[in-house]
Every structure is written in structure tokens, then in C-alpha cells.
Amino acid sequence: MYRYDEFDRTLVRERVAQFRGQVARRLSGELSEEEFKPLRLMNGLYLQLHAYMLRVAIPYGTFSARQMRALADIARRYDKGYGHFTTRQNIQYNWPRLDQVPDLLNDLAEVEMHALQTSGNCIRNVTADHYAGVAAEEIEDPRITAELIRQWSSLHPEFSFLPRKFKIAVTGSPHDRAAVKVHDIGLHMCRDANGEPGFEVLVGGGLGRSPFVAKTIREFLPKRHLLSYLEAILRVYNQLGRRDNKYKARIKILVHELGAEAFTELVEAEWAELKDGPVELPAGEVARIQSYFAPPPYETWTGEALEAQNREFEVRRFEDRDFARWLRSNVAAHKVPGYAIANISLKPEGGVPGDISADQMEVVAALAERFGFGEIRASYMQNLLLPDVKLADLHALWRELGRHGLASPNIGLVADIIACPGMDYCSLATARSIPIAQAIGERFADPARQHAIGELGIKISGCINACGHHHVGQIGILGVDKKGEEFYQITLGGAADENATLGKIVGRAFAYDQVVDAVETIVDTYLDVRANGETFNQTLARVGFAPFKEKLYAAH
Numbered sequence: 001m002y003r004y005d006e007f008d009r010t011l012v013r014e015r016v017a018q019f020r021g022q023v024a025r026r027l028s029g030e031l032s033e034e035e036f037k038p039l040r041l042m043n044g045l046y047l048q049l050h051a052y053m054l055r056v057a058i059p060y061g062t063f064s065a066r067q068m069r070a071l072a073d074i075a076r077r078y079d080k081g082y083g084h085f086t087t088r089q090n091i092q093y094n095w096p097r098l099d100q101v102p103d104l105l106n107d108l109a110e111v112e113m114h115a116l117q118t119s120g121n122c123i124r125n126v127t128a129d130h131y132a133g134v135a136a137e138e139i140e141d142p143r144i145t146a147e148l149i150r151q152w153s154s155l156h157p158e159f160s161f162l163p164r165k166f167k168i169a170v171t172g173s174p175h176d177r178a179a180v181k182v183h184d185i186g187l188h189m190c191r192d193a194n195g196e197p198g199f200e201v202l203v204g205g206g207l208g209r210s211p212f213v214a215k216t217i218r219e220f221l222p223k224r225h226l227l228s229y230l231e232a233i234l235r236v237y238n239q240l241g242r243r244d245n246k247y248k249a250r251i252k253i254l255v256h257e258l259g260a261e262a263f264t265e266l267v268e269a270e271w272a273e274l275k276d277g278p279v280e281l282p283a284g285e286v287a288r289i290q291s292y293f294a295p296p297p298y299e300t301w302t303g304e305a306l307e308a309q310n311r312e313f314e315v316r317r318f319e320d321r322d323f324a325r326w327l328r329s330n331v332a333a334h335k336v337p338g339y340a341i342a343n344i345s346l347k348p349e350g351g352v353p354g355d356i357s358a359d360q361m362e363v364v365a366a367l368a369e370r371f372g373f374g375e376i377r378a379s380y381m382q383n384l385l386l387p388d389v390k391l392a393d394l395h396a397l398w399r400e401l402g403r404h405g406l407a408s409p410n411i412g413l414v415a416d417i418i419a420c421p422g423m424d425y426c427s428l429a430t431a432r433s434i435p436i437a438q439a440i441g442e443r444f445a446d447p448a449r450q451h452a453i454g455e456l457g458i459k460i461s462g463c464i465n466a467c468g469h470h471h472v473g474q475i476g477i478l479g480v481d482k483k484g485e486e487f488y489q490i491t492l493g494g495a496a497d498e499n500a501t502l503g504k505i506v507g508r509a510f511a512y513d514q515v516v517d518a519v520e521t522i523v524d525t526y527l528d529v530r531a532n533g534e535t536f537n538q539t540l541a542r543v544g545f546a547p548f549k550e551k552l553y554a555a556h
Contacts, residue, residue, distance in 0.1 A: 001062050001375060002147050002292045004112045011155065012114045019043045020102035027099060042122070042160075044115025045101060049427045054093045054101060055118040056108060060128035060146035060170070061089035061378040063113075065365035068376055070111040072361035078104045083361070085346060085354040087418060087469060088167070089127050089378040090118055094425055116154065121162045123153040123234075129171045129178045130379035133293060134387045136335045139189045140197050142172035144290050145226065148281065151289075152227050159234050163241030164249035166234070167206075174498065179380060181205050181214045181500035182472060184251045185233060188498075190220065198222045203233060203263070204255030205500075207466035212252040213500050215260035217267060223286075225271075228279040232271035236263070296373040296388060301338045309338055313391040325447055326398050326409040340391055342371075344384040344401060345408040345416065349445040350438050353419045354382035363404045371397045382418055383411065413450040414458060414523065415441045418469050422462030422479060423486075429462035431479025431486040432512075436460055439516045444523075453523060456536050459494070472496035474536045475522055476503045477515065488515040492522070492548060493540045501537075507549055518552055525551045 004012075019039070026036040033047070040047075044055040056071070071091060075083050078100050079093040086092055096104055108114055118125055126146045133141040149168055153159065159166075171178040172189040180186025186202035199221045205214030221229055237251045240258075255263045301309055317324045332341040344364065347353050356364075364384060368376050372388045379385060389397055401407040410416045417440060420426065422433030437460055444450055459473030463480075470476035476491035488510050491503030510518045525548050530539040540548075 001064060002059075002143075002289070008112070009109075012109045012112075012116070015043070015114070015116060016102060016105045016109055019105065023098060023102055038120070041120040042117070043105070044118035046119060047427075048094065048421075048425050049423070049429075050425065051095050052098055052101070053425070054096050054104065054115055055086070056091045056093070056113060056115050057118050057125045058089050058091060058113075058378050059126060059150050060132065060143045061130050061380075062132075062143060063376055063378070064111075065368040065374040065376065067111045067113055068361050068365040068368070070107060070113070072358040072365070074104055074107055075358040075361065077107075082355055082357045084352070084421070085356065085378050085382050085384070087380045087382060087467065088118075088125050089130070089380055090125055091378070094421075119165075121164055121166075122160050123149075123156070123162075123166045123168060126150050126153070127167075127169045127178060127183075127380060129173060129176075130377045130385060131177060131332065131341060131387070132172060132377075133295070134334050134336075134339075134341055135173050136333045137174055138172045138335070139174075139191065140172050141293050142170040142178070142187075142189060144286070144293055145170045145172075145187060145189075145199075145223075147289050147292070148226065148286070149230065152230070159238065162234070162238055163243050164246060164251075166237075166251070168230075176496075176498040176500075177379075179469075179472070179496040179500070181498075182207055182211075182469075182496055183214065185230065186214050187226075192220050192222075196222070199226065201229065201233075203267075204252040204260070206250055206252040207469060207471045208250070209247060209464040209466075210250075210253060210256075211466065211471040211502050212256060213502065214252075215255060215263075217260060217264040224281050224283075225275060227281055228274040228277065229267075229271055231279050232267050232274055235270050236266045240266075295336075296375075298336050298339065298388070299390070306337060309390075309392050313394065316395045320395070322409075322447075323395055323398055325451060326407060327394065328451065329409045329413055330411045331394065334388070336388075338391055340389050340394060342386045342389045342394065342397055343379075343411045344386070344406050345410050346383050346406075347410055347416050347441060348405050348408050349415070350442050352434050353417050353437050356384075360404055360406060363400070363406065367397060367400055381411075381416065383416070409447050410450055412455045412457070414444045414453050414456045415450055417441060417458045417460060418473070419460040420462050420467035422460075422468075426462060426467075428465055429479070430464075430481040431462050431488065433460045433462040433468055433479060436477065436479075436488065436512075436515055440519055443516055443520055453527065454533075454535070456523070456526075458519065469496065470494075471502045472500065473503060475519060477519070480509060482509070486512045488512070488518075490515075490518060490522070490552075492545065493537055495537060504545070506545060507553060521551050522548055 201218040202214035419437035423429040461468035472494040494503030
């Protein structure tokens with residue numbers, strides 16, 4: 001994984017010192033909260049409903065056991081003993097005291113972490129496929145691209161005060177696990193007719209009050225032109241994006257209003273001025289960054305040795321039904337024979353999606369070192385994973401995770417819910433999200449039932465800003481306020497993968513005490529009408545909304 005150089009260290013240290021002075025002036029009264037707001041936001045500090053919240057960057061979701069231990073220590077010293085993983089592969093602390101935030105940032109800097117550009121009208125933390133570098137079907141490791149973008153975009157003088165926040169995601173596999181089509185810029189690695197790797201460039205995706213799926217503005221961009229093309233896109237947006245209305249300031253609105261074809265023409269014209277100039281990627285720099293992502297020292301098994309290991313693994317799976325269930329949902333294929341990708345669910349029964357205690361953080365750090373190469377990943381689904389676990393070690397890993405409440409066998413299933421903090425924390429929210437997620441998780445707690453239902457994504461947002469990605473949930477839930485009461489609007493049929501689509505509203509909203517029953521009715525209806533192992537969206541496409549509406553509104 002990437003290691004800071006002297007430029008990274010200097011930048012972060014100087015920013016911590018600068019922010020310490022800004023905090024001191026706020027505490028002394030020299031700065032009002034309004035004057036302090038843009039300064040704190042550029043350092044990842046929000047003012048939430050009850051307290052400040054600090055959002056810490058985990059670029060492309062990759063971090064180390066050492067960093068996880070530091071995050072655990074921060075949770076104990078500056079928060080209430082836990083952290084919260086988000087849909088941008090970040091971690092948030094919900095209760096830091098303002099006077100302690102500079103010390104917290106200094107502790108982060110000790111382990112090569114920071115909170116720069118996790119907020120504000122700038123290029124936010126760059127996200128990537130959480131299986132990057134280990135997925136069997138991958139074209140190239142997208143973290144190399146994401147790190148190049150991180151270095152290019154950090155405190156970029158031209159793009160530090162954009163019309164609105166800006167989000168970029170990268171995937172290197174045909175199957176999109178990074179939700180690139182609902183980002184301001186999505187980069188989907190592909191190959192041209194000669195087999196050369198490059199990018200399909202998508203622009204104008206995003207959720208919130210005006211959701212859009214991104215449009216492809218270039219079918220194939222050679223890798224060497226990556227930064228110059230991104231610069232062209234950002235320049236067009238910086239010049240033409242609206243600054244008079246924050247609800248219409250995102251690039252998705254600009255692409256929608258101009259039309260994808262006209263927007264593409266503007267970008268291509270801008271790029272013509274930049275192409276083959278100083279913005280282009282220097283080959284030596286690409287090689288330097290690529291070296292940080294070299295494969296770890298995998299063991300190699302062939303012939304009888306590999307067969308023996310596989311036999312032992314299969315025996316364990318056959319003999320232990322609970323282990324087999326966990327394998328089925330939480331373990332994915334690895335590109336190296338004899339290894340696997342082990343997902344760690346942060347969605348226990350009745351738990352808060354994405355929350356993890358300091359003690360659990362330390363457990364994950366220890367397991368990453370014991371069963372891997374000390375590397376941990378955060379997914380945009382608010383879960384964690386260990387990317388390099390030997391097949392022979394999976395049973396021991398599962399047992400250790402189970403001892404600490406981290407072995408829920410529900411990755412990708414009905415209880416693997418994405419949820420924003422909602423009205424429990426967020427001053428923008430109009431309804432609660434966390435209690436609904438907890439209640440749904442409890443309703444579908446039985447692992448056998450979850451596996452019988454199969455893959456099904458539920459996503460919950462507590463307001464129209466859609467931090468819970470409800471628009472792209474197969475079942476999406478949006479909390480709304482109706483005359484002081486909480487109601488929940490349900491959408492069906494969303495997806496965030498390579499076939500990204502926005503869900504459609506099924507009908508009138510449900511009251512707080514009705515919504516969990518409504519979700520169960522939807523799931524039961526799906527099981528009644530699905531055929532031949534169809535996914536939820538395949539069934540919905542075949543039968544339409546009518547069976548679901550009939551059952552929902554007859555029952556409620």
C-alpha cells in the first residue's frame with residue numbers, strides 16, 4: 001500500500017498546525033461560527049445535531065493494521081469508544097470536542113492519515129473497488145489510478161473552491177463494486193481493440209434531491225491522458241457550474257441542462273488545449289506509485305499441496321454448517337490460488353450499520369496481521385474486509401470474528417443495510433434511519449432466512465440528501481417529515497453496479513411503525529413470485545410493480 005513521502009508529511013503537518021491556530025481563534029471568540037465554518041469543513045469537521053463530527057479520509061478504502069489501532073486509540077481518547085464507517089470508505093467520529101480536534105489530527109498524522117478534503121466544495125476522498133488488486137477478473141489495480149488522482153487533487157489551487165462538492169470513483173473490474181455511475185466522475189477500466197487498458201469516462205452521476213445516472217462522455221481514454229482529461233472536465237465545471245443555487249450546483253445538473261453531447265464537446269475542446277502538455281502523467285511517477293501496490297509475498301501451492309489444502313478447506317465447510325453459511329455470503333474468490341477475500345460485516349443483529357467499537361478495531365488489526373499481510377479494506381457498503389487470507393485459515397478467522405461479534409453471515413443479503421446517521425445525529429435529517437435499519441435487521445435476523453432470500457440490497461436515507469444511497473437500493477427507503485411525523489417513502493428496483501438504475505416509488509409513504517412490516521411484505525411477495533433463482537430486480541422487471549403494490553396496500 002502507499003506510503004507517505006516527504007511532501008505528504010509536510011503538507012499534513014503544516015495543515016494540522018494551521019488548523020490548530022484556527023481552532024484557537026474560534027475558541028477565543030476571534031472567529032464566529034460562520035467565519036469558522038469554511039475553515040473547519042476543509043479539514044473534515046462538521047457541526048452535527050449534538051456535537052462536532054470529524055470525517056477521516058481512507059483513500060480508496062485501503063489502510064493498515066497500524067492505522068486501525070490508531071483509529072481505535074482515537075475512538076477511546078477523543079470519542080465514545082467507537083467509529084462509524086461511511087459510504088465513501090471514510091471513518092467518522094461523532095463526538096470529538098473542538099478543543100481536542102487539533103490533537104486528534106496530529107495523532108492521525110503520526111500514522112499517515114488525515115481529514116483533508118473529506119468535506120467542502122472540493123474533490124473529496126477518491127474511492128475505489130474494495131477488491132482492488134485481488135479480484136480474479138480485474139484488468140488492473142484501480143488503487144494506482146486513485147492514488148494518482150489523490151495526489152493531483154490534494155489542495156489543487158484551481159479546484160479547491162468548486163461550485164459544489166465533487167466525488168470520483170474508480171473500478172478496474174467488469175463488475176462495478178465502486179458505484180462509478182452515481183459519481184460526479186466515474187472511471188471504469190476497460191481495454192481498447194488492441195488490448196490496451198484505459199478508461200471509460202462517465203460524468204454527471206449522483207443522488208440527493210436530483211438523482212442521475214452518469215453519462216459516458218468518452219468510451220476509451222488512454223491511461224497516459226488521465227489527469228489532463230480530468231483537468232478538462234473540472235475546468236468546464238468550474239467555469240459553468242452554478243454558484244447561485246447550491247441545489248443546482250453539482251456537475252450532474254450542468255450535464256443534464258447542457259445535454260451530454262454538448263458537455264462532451266466542451267470537455268474535448270478544453271482537453272485539446274491540455275493534451276500532451278505538462279498535465280500528462282509522467283511515466284516515472286506512474287511506475288513509482290505502482291511499486292507501492294506490488295503484490296505481497298504470497299505462498300505458492302501447486303499439485304498435491306494445493307489439492308490437500310483445498311480438501312481440508314472443503315472438509316471444514318462440509319462439517320460446519322454455520323461456517324459454510326458465512327463462506328457463502330462473506331468470502332469471495334481471490335486471483336491467487338489458495339487465497340480468499342474475507343468480508344467482515346459491520347451489520348450485526350440490532351446493530352448500527354457501519355459502527356465498530358475500539359475493541360473490535362483492535363481485533364480486526366490483529367487478525368489482519370495474523371491471517372494476512374496487515375492490510376484492511378473499507379467498502380462503500382459500510383463493511384470491512386481482509387484481502388489476502390489463506391483458504392486454510394478461513395475457519396480460524398471465522399471463529400475469531402465470531403468471538404467478537406464480527407461474523408454476521410450477511411454480506412449482500414437483506415440485513416446488510418446501508419443507512420445514514422439520520423435524525424439521531426444529522427441536523428439536515430427529517431427522519432430517523434438507524435432505528436429502522438436496526439428493526440429490519442432484527443426482523444430478518446435468522447441467517448437461514450437471509451440466505452433463502454438471497455442477494456437483496458436495502459438502503460435507507462433520513463432525508464432527500466440521500467447519504468444512505470436509497471435511490472440505488474433494490475429496496476430504497478427515504479425518511480420524510482409530514483406535519484411533524486416521520487413517514488417513509490419506498491422505492492424498488494435501484495442498482496449501483498454496472499447496470500446502475502434509479503429505483504421508482506412504489507406508492508404512498510408508510511408511517512414509522514409500518515415501514516418494517518412493509519419491507520417484509522415486499523420481501524415475501526418477491527419470494528412468492530420469483531422464478532428460477534431470479535434476483536429481486538429481475539423479478540421486478542418481469543412482473544412489474546402490481547404484485548408488490550397489491551400486497552403492500554392491502555396489508556397496510
